[in-house]
Amino acid sequence: MAKKFIIGVDLGGTNLKIALLDLKYRIKDKNILSTQVCLKKENLISTIADAINKIIENNRIKRTDILGIGLGLPGPVDIKRGLVHFLPNIAGYTEVNFAQILKRRLGLPVSLDNDANLMCLAEYKLGAAKGFKNIVCLTLGTGVGGGIIIEGKLYRGSNDAGGEIGHIPINERGPRCNCGGIACLETYIGNNSILREARRLFRRDISLEELSSLAKKPDKRAQALWSKIGGRLGVALVGVVNLLNPDCIVIGGGVAGAGKILFARLREVISRQAMSVQSRHLKIVKARLGNNAGLIGAAILVKERVRL
Ligand SMILES: [Zn+2]
Structure with a gap:
């Protein structure tokens, strides 16, 4: 049936x-x-x-x-x-x-x-990456997840564990990560560390939504924090762009809601630091299918x- x-x-x-x-x-x-x-x-x-x-x-x-x-x-x-x-x-x-x-x-x-x-599969088939063939997808939340599509197929790696963009280290030394690694991207731009930095900056508890709306006001401190986050993400993605030469990077999850400032900084870092052949035609887009x-x-x- x-x-x-x-x-x-x-x-x-x-x-x-x-x-x-x-x-x-x-x-x-x-x-x-x-x-x-x-x-x-x-x-x-x-x-x-x-x-x-x-x-x-x-x-x-x-x-x-x-x-x-x-x-x-x-x-x-x-x-x-x-x-x-x-x-x-x-x-x-x-x-x-x-x-x-x-x-x-x-x-x-x-x-x-x-x-x-x-998430990557969904954005590729029906969302923001439809029509592209080589895609890197990131989801920014408590954890920083990643997915890779190469020539139209999900790339899983030899033990199904590939695509962990959140666990690319962006420093030689730094905080210990839940995965066992050191200085992983996730320890810098995961929700918990953003909230911790925001608390230090504003001397009170502050939600991600509030941090995004403050940046839109515009509040200089909130803007500077989002820009810093975009910069860190950019550094990790420069490596990803040089390595995989994707035609599209999709960014989703709560933090992507910070919008313009984060994306502007991210694009700036990639265009400045990534190799020009790989970054010239790259599209960086916001995920379309949301939650x-x-x-x-x-x-x-x-x-x-x-x-x-
Ligand atoms: Zn890690």
Whole structure:
């Protein structure tokens, strides 16, 4: 019987999102849960399974109409075995076979991938990078994720763990990163370090949204901080541009909302420091699919793998 739906799941450091999509990747229903609240419950995977059951029941869908479940996880994964090696920003999930456990609980096929790979896939097929062939995608949040498409295909590396742009070191010495490395890009431009710097600058707690709107006012201190972040990101991307010679870089996630200043500084650093042949025709664009990119990518993963 022809399948009609796909379930997309996107686990992030902040939110767990579950969506029902049709085979044209249109979101029919979506639930957002707090990851922190889910982690307080006994078992994160059971919570995910319950949330999937709930969305199936609420929409009165037959299980036989579902092609599969696509799951995006914020860490390095083993795609064939369906497990995550570890989650840098969620403790306690080392070598856990999410796909097998969920499959057993739900009786549906489960495919999983790194969340940034899925975002990259979505932006490539349906979003800001549509029409390009060599793409680097970044998602800026609690963690800094990355995905790479080479000649129209997702590049995963020999252990499915490639594309970790957030863990490119930008200094010889610096803060220790959750991944075990030192001075990774993520330790400089991850949400937590931006908020820490903002707190020092304004001598109070300040949210990323407020920091963005202050910069638009314009508040000189907020502008200088976003410019500094754009500069650091730029340094890492100069290396990426020289190495991979992409035709398009897509930047998404909360920090991308800082907009003009961040992008202006980033472009300036790349045009000044990257090799001219690689950077001349490069497009740097803002992600288009927003918070739904991971869910749409998860659905693409299911559909492309199963092949109708
Ligand atoms: Zn790292």
